[in-house]
Amino acid sequence: MERLEAFLRFLTASKTEIRYSATPVAALARKYGEDLPFLKRCAEKCEAGENWDEAWKSAVMESAERDGFPRDDEDLFLNFGAGFGTSDTEGQISHFSLYLELGKAELESAKEERGRKSKLYRMLGVSGGVAAAILLC
Amino acid sequence: MDSSNGDRFASAAVCICDRIRTFLLALPEAVRKDAQEIRLRVGKPVCVICPGGSCFLKQDGGVSRLPEPGCLISSRADLEESFRMLCGYSVYSHENEIRNGFVTIRGGHRVGLCGTAVLQGGIVTGIRDVSSMNVRIAREVPGSADRIFSLLGEKMEEGLLIAGPPASGKTTVLRDIARQLSDGKRGTARKVAIVDERGEIAGTFRGEAQNDVGACCDVLNGYPKAEGILMALRSLSPQVVLCDELGTQSETEAVEQGLNAGVTIISSIHAGSLEELVRRKQAEDLLKTGAFGYVALLAGSGEPGTIRRILRAGDLLAEAFRGGSADRRGVSYGISGVL
Numbered sequence: 001m002e003r004l005e006a007f008l009r010f011l012t013a014s015k016t017e018i019r020y021s022a023t024p025v026a027a028l029a030r031k032y033g034e035d036l037p038f039l040k041r042c043a044e045k046c047e048a049g050e051n052w053d054e055a056w057k058s059a060v061m062e063s064a065e066r067d068g069f070p071r072d073d074e075d076l077f078l079n080f081g082a083g084f085g086t087s088d089t090e091g092q093i094s095h096f097s098l099y100l101e102l103g104k105a106e107l108e109s110a111k112e113e114r115g116r117k118s119k120l121y122r123m124l125g126v127s128g129g130v131a132a133a134i135l136l137c
Numbered sequence: 138m139d140s141s142n143g144d145r146f147a148s149a150a151v152c153i154c155d156r157i158r159t160f161l162l163a164l165p166e167a168v169r170k171d172a173q174e175i176r177l178r179v180g181k182p183v184c185v186i187c188p189g190g191s192c193f194l195k196q197d198g199g200v201s202r203l204p205e206p207g208c209l210i211s212s213r214a215d216l217e218e219s220f221r222m223l224c225g226y227s228v229y230s231h232e233n234e235i236r237n238g239f240v241t242i243r244g245g246h247r248v249g250l251c252g253t254a255v256l257q258g259g260i261v262t263g264i265r266d267v268s269s270m271n272v273r274i275a276r277e278v279p280g281s282a283d284r285i286f287s288l289l290g291e292k293m294e295e296g297l298l299i300a301g302p303p304a305s306g307k308t309t310v311l312r313d314i315a316r317q318l319s320d321g322k323r324g325t326a327r328k329v330a331i332v333d334e335r336g337e338i339a340g341t342f343r344g345e346a347q348n349d350v351g352a353c354c355d356v357l358n359g360y361p362k363a364e365g366i367l368m369a370l371r372s373l374s375p376q377v378v379l380c381d382e383l384g385t386q387s388e389t390e391a392v393e394q395g396l397n398a399g400v401t402i403i404s405s406i407h408a409g410s411l412e413e414l415v416r417r418k419q420a421e422d423l424l425k426t427g428a429f430g431y432v433a434l435l436a437g438s439g440e441p442g443t444i445r446r447i448l449r450a451g452d453l454l455a456e457a458f459r460g461g462s463a464d465r466r467g468v469s470y471g472i473s474g475v476l
Binding site: 023 | 230
């Protein structure tokens, strides 16, 4: 969830930078890479001479493997990267708006999932406690 | 800054996709050294333009003078990848340049783009489906203006209009004039303002001139020429204003204002020959401002930067346009000219 929240912050900030200062993609990745390790890795790969598309893909996939991203998050980041930088400002603003919505929906479902799981774990904990009390009595 | 023409070729090829760049960099040194342009067209052979004509790249690494079977063909994917590389994978950050049809890259090379126009309210707002790319390799030829300086000397201060056909070296000569004047190679170091509407003279990339235009030179990059000339007069107090390819009415008016401010104007104009020059209304209007004491005619694309003739503008006006006002001093010497 923290990763999705950081991704949404990156989208909001980058959308503004693209509209007002047309900052190139590699500079955005470098600037906002501190909160999102795959962005930082992507920026490093670009600086090492890798082309942007490959750098983005491999950085997301490496991070997904290392940090255990859910498949939905990995797809979200990969699909966003495929359109990042490929069009004019208006096209990018629309692209960012779309992924902000998708990211928010993803975050909501992650929160619901966490809520459901925490309720389940709470119930399991209570049930386990009651069972233990019965056994001890 | 690149030192040799071979290096220049390599730095220009940076914006071309890996598949084609590999072939380009494997070209014989002689071709790389002389290359003026690299051309990519969807579904057509990759072509390098040299002073002697076109060279088509072949899949076996050789070159041919004519497009023939076995030539290296650039695909749509090659063009798309090259376009994105050209923009540093950030198309939006080059919107204005794309709208104008070209992008300047590190090294001062200019990449012309051709595709389908995107229109909004009848105005071109962009290009989609890029179908051709033309990488014009920027060259610096230090000393290319030596002959003009040796023939004109201090008379250069009376203003100079350089006329020549495309690829005759007008911009190269202008750049060397800027460098020599602002570096003080010809007397004291002059304050030179370059109005570089298309980024070809200084080759500015991220605010830094990629070509050597001298120590006392200010570059107004991307400014429309008329507006740039007036801006330079207002804000930079230049001694010399230099720009490429004048022609419109507003530019002529700006030149007149420059003349009134006591500034030396040095510029260029498209004209394949003296006859073509005198037929052009824009040339007549420009010369009638009195801002140009001399006209230098370049030889052509086969001999880039070679001066064919230097004429006194007043004589040209008097003889060719009938009724001109001679040069700014009102002197006419006959159309035989200086050279």
